[in-house]
Amino acid sequence: MSINICRPLIAAAGLVGAIGVATAAYASHGGNEMLAIAANFLLFHAAALVAIGILPGRPLRVSGGVIFLGVALFAGDLAMAALQGHSLFPFAAPTGGTLMILGWLGLSVAAVLRRTPAAS
Numbered sequence: 186m187s188i189n190i191c192r193p194l195i196a197a198a199g200l201v202g203a204i205g206v207a208t209a210a211y212a213s214h215g216g217n218e219m220l221a222i223a224a225n226f227l228l229f230h231a232a233a234l235v236a237i238g239i240l241p242g243r244p245l246r247v248s249g250g251v252i253f254l255g256v257a258l259f260a261g262d263l264a265m266a267a268l269q270g271h272s273l274f275p276f277a278a279p280t281g282g283t284l285m286i287l288g289w290l291g292l293s294v295a296a297v298l299r300r301t302p303a304a305s
Contacts, residue, residue, distance in 0.1 A: 189241055190238060190239055191237075191238045191239075191246045191249070192238075194234055194237060194238035194246055194249045194250065194253070195234075195235060195238040195239075197234055197249075197250075197253045198231045198232075198234035198235045198238060198253075199231075201227050201230060201231040201234060201253065201256060201257070202227070202228065202231030202232075204227055204260075205224050205225075205226075205227030205228035205231055205260075206224075206228070208220055208223055208224040208227060208260070208264060209221065209224035209225075209228065212224055217267045219263045219264075219266060219267040220263070220264060220267045220268075222263055223259075223260035223261075223263040223264045223267070224260075226256055226259060226260050226263075227256060227260050230252060230253075230256040230285070233249075233252065234249055234252065234253060237249035237252070237292065242295060242299060244291070244294075244295035244298075244299075245292060245295045245296070245299075247291065247295075248288045248289070248291035248292040248295055249288070249292075250288075251284050251285075251287055251288035251291060252284070252285055252288030252289065252292075253288075254281075254284050254288075255280075255281045255282065255283070255284030255285035255286075255287070255288055256281065256285055257281070258273070258277050258278070258280055258281030258284065259277075259278050259281030259282050259284075259285060260281070261273055261277070261281070262277035262278040262281060263278060265277075
């Protein structure tokens with residue numbers, strides 16, 4: 186049995202994880218709570234994106250892409266606010282949070298509606 190890996194999603198997970206580690210390290214030295222929250226979101230979602238990237242099925246992977254966009258917006262907005270004192274754009278964090286929620290719900294729906302191949 187071969188696994189059809191979604192390389193772009195795995196690459197995105199690696200990027201999110203690396204940025205999460207760097208953000209956590211920076212936050213631990215500066216004591217910035219918003220950066221620590223951003224780092225946590227990045228790290229947890231990086232692991233989830235790896236798992237989604239190895240699951241078969243386009244709907245699951247679309248959900249992973251939506252989660253990636255959501256965590257990038259959410260964590261990016263928190264980091265921008267912590268480091269620069271302003272947001273990426275109005276409602277960036279809530280938009281990112283909404284995208285993450287929709288991605289997770291999409292993952293649930295895709296899993297429930299997934300057709301299993303007939304036994305031969």
